[in-house]
Amino acid sequence: xxxxxxxxxxxxxxxxxxxxxxxxxxxxxxxxxGGERAYMAGLLQKMAEPVLSxxxxxxxxxxxxxxxxxxxxxxxxxxxxxxxFARLIAGMAPWLGLPDDGSxxxxxxxRLQQMALQSYANSVDPASPDCLLWQGHGQVLVDSxxxxxxxxxxxxxxxxxxxxxxxxxxxxxxxxxxxIDPPYINWLLFAAMNExxxxxxxEQHDPMRMNVAIRKVxxxxxxxxxxxxxxxxxxxxxxxxVMFPMLVEILEVLExxxxxxxxxxxxxxxxxxxxxxxxxxxxxxxxISPQGTFPPIxxxxxxxxxxxxxxxxxxxxxxxxxxxxxxxxxxxxxxxHKALWSAPSNFTExxxxxxGFAGHQPELGDWYSNNGSMYIASASFLAxxxxxxxxxxxxxxxxxxxxxxxxxxxxxKDYPVxx
Numbered sequence: 338x339x340x341x342x343x344x345x346x347x348x349x350x351x352x353x354x355x356x357x358x359x360x361x362x363x364x365x366x367x368x369x370x371g372g373e374r375a376y377m378a379g380l381l382q383k384m385a386e387p388v389l390s391x392x393x394x395x396x397x398x399x400x401x402x403x404x405x406x407x408x409x410x411x412x413x414x415x416x417x418x419x420x421x422f423a424r425l426i427a428g429m430a431p432w433l434g435l436p437d438d439g440s441x442x443x444x445x446x447x448r449l450q451q452m453a454l455q456s457y458a459n460s461v462d463p464a465s466p467d468c469l470l471w472q473g474h475g476q477v478l479v480d481s482x483x484x485x486x487x488x489x490x491x492x493x494x495x496x497x498x499x500x501x502x503x504x505x506x507x508x509x510x511x512x513x514x515x516x517i518d519p520p521y522i523n524w525l526l527f528a529a530m531n532e533x534x535x536x537x538x539x540e541q542h543d544p545m546r547m548n549v550a551i552r553k554v555x556x557x558x559x560x561x562x563x564x565x566x567x568x569x570x571x572x573x574x575x576x577x578x579v580m581f582p583m584l585v586e587i588l589e590v591l592e593x594x595x596x597x598x599x600x601x602x603x604x605x606x607x608x609x610x611x612x613x614x615x616x617x618x619x620x621x622x623x624x625i626s627p628q629g630t631f632p633p634i635x636x637x638x639x640x641x642x643x644x645x646x647x648x649x650x651x652x653x654x655x656x657x658x659x660x661x662x663x664x665x666x667x668x669x670x671x672x673x674h675k676a677l678w679s680a681p682s683n684f685t686e687x688x689x690x691x692x693g694f695a696g697h698q699p700e701l702g703d704w705y706s707n708n709g710s711m712y713i714a715s716a717s718f719l720a721x722x723x724x725x726x727x728x729x730x731x732x733x734x735x736x737x738x739x740x741x742x743x744x745x746x747x748x749x750k751d752y753p754v755x756x
Contacts, residue, residue, distance in 0.1 A: 431722020573635020
C-alpha cells in the first residue's frame with residue numbers, strides 16, 4: 338500500500354512541472370537572495386524531474402537514452418542508471434529534507450520527495466524494470482556511496498518513510514558490496530561512506546573500512562587545504578567531488594556514534610578535517626572569476642558545478658569560515674551556476690543531462706563518463722537545504738574575491754595555513 342501511495346502522489350503532479358517552474362521563476366524579483374533561490378530551486382527541479390518521474394514509474398531505464406564518452410572503456414552500460422539516480426539524490430537530499438510548507442517550492446519539493454521514495458523502492462525491487470545494477474562492475478561501489486550519503490543527509494525524508502521490505506533490501510545490497518576491494522585512491526571513501534551509513538542506522542558495520550580510509554586520506558594531505566588522490570597529486574576537483582565532503586561526513590557519524598578508531602579521537606579528526614575543508618573552500622571561492630567562470634582543470638571536468646560542493650556543504654551546515662560571508666558565497670555560486678547552466682545544450686530534448694562542461698561537449702568525457710555520471714552536479718545545490726528565511730538567502734549579496742580584485746576594490750591577501 339505504501340508504494341502505491343508513493344506512486345500516486347509522485348506522479349499526480351508531473352503535468353504541473355511547467356507551472357511550478359514558472360512560479361519559482363516569478364520569485365526572481367524578491368529581495369536579497371530570493372531571486373537566487375528561485376533560480377536554484379527551478380534549476381534543480383529541471384534536472385531532477387525527468388529522472389525521478391520516470392524512475393518512480395519504473396520507466397527510467399526505458400526512457401533514459403544513454404550517452405557514452407568517446408573513450409568509453411566498455412564496461413556494462415547499465416552502471417549509468419545507478420550513477421544518474423544516486424548522484425542526483427545525494428545533492429537533492431537536504432532540499433527534500435526541509436519541512437513541508439504551502440509555498441509553490443514546498444509543493445514541488447514534496448512531490449519530488451514522493452518520487453524519490455518510490456525510486457528508492459524500485460532501485461532494489463527485483464520485479465521493477467528500474468531495479469539497479471548491484472552486481473558486476475566495481476563502479477557500483479562508487480555510486481552506492483552517493484545512494485547512502487543521501488539517506489544520511491535526509492534520513493527523515495528519504496529513509497524513515499520507506500517500507501520495511503525496501504529497507505531490508507537496501508541494507509543487504511549495501512553489505513553485499515563488501516565483495517569489492519577498493520583501490521587505494523578516493524574509492525576508499527566510497528566503501529567507508531557505506532559503512533558510516535550502516536553505523537548511523539544501527540546496522541552491523543565494518544570499522545576497518547572506515548578507519549583505513551580516514552587514515553589514508555590523512556596521510557595524503559599535502560597541506561594548505563589540499564589532499565592527494567592516492568600516492569600522487571592531481572590538480573583537479575576531486576577534493577570537491579569526494580575527498581573533503583565524504584571524509585567530513587564519515588567522521589561526523591563516527592563522532593556522533595562514538596565509533597571506534599585506532600589511537601585517535603574522531604572528534605579531533607573531525608575538527609581538523611573541517612578546518613582543512615574550510616581552507617580549501619577559500620581557494621574555491623577565489624577561483625571564481627568576476628563573470629562566474631572558473632578554471633577548467635583536471636579529470637571529470639564534466640561534473641560541472643560539483644566542483645563547488647564544499648562551499649555548498651559548508652553553507653548548508655552553517656560552517657563557512659569567517660572569511661566567507663554567506664551573502665558573498667551565495668552571490669559567487671549564483672554567478673557560477675548562471676555561467677555553466679545557461680547553455681540550452683546542457684540538456685537533451687527529453688530533459689536529461691548531456692556530457693559537457695558548459696553545454697554539450699562530449700569530447701570532454703573521460704573513459705568512465707556517461708550522461709548518468711553528470712548528475713553529481715546536484716552537489717552544488719546543497720544550500721537549498723536551508724530554509725528561505727535563513728540568513729544565507731536573506732543577507733545582502735556581496736562581491737566575491739575576484740570581483741573585488743578586478744574592480745580595483747580592497748580585498749584580503751591570501752596566505753598558506755599549517756593545519
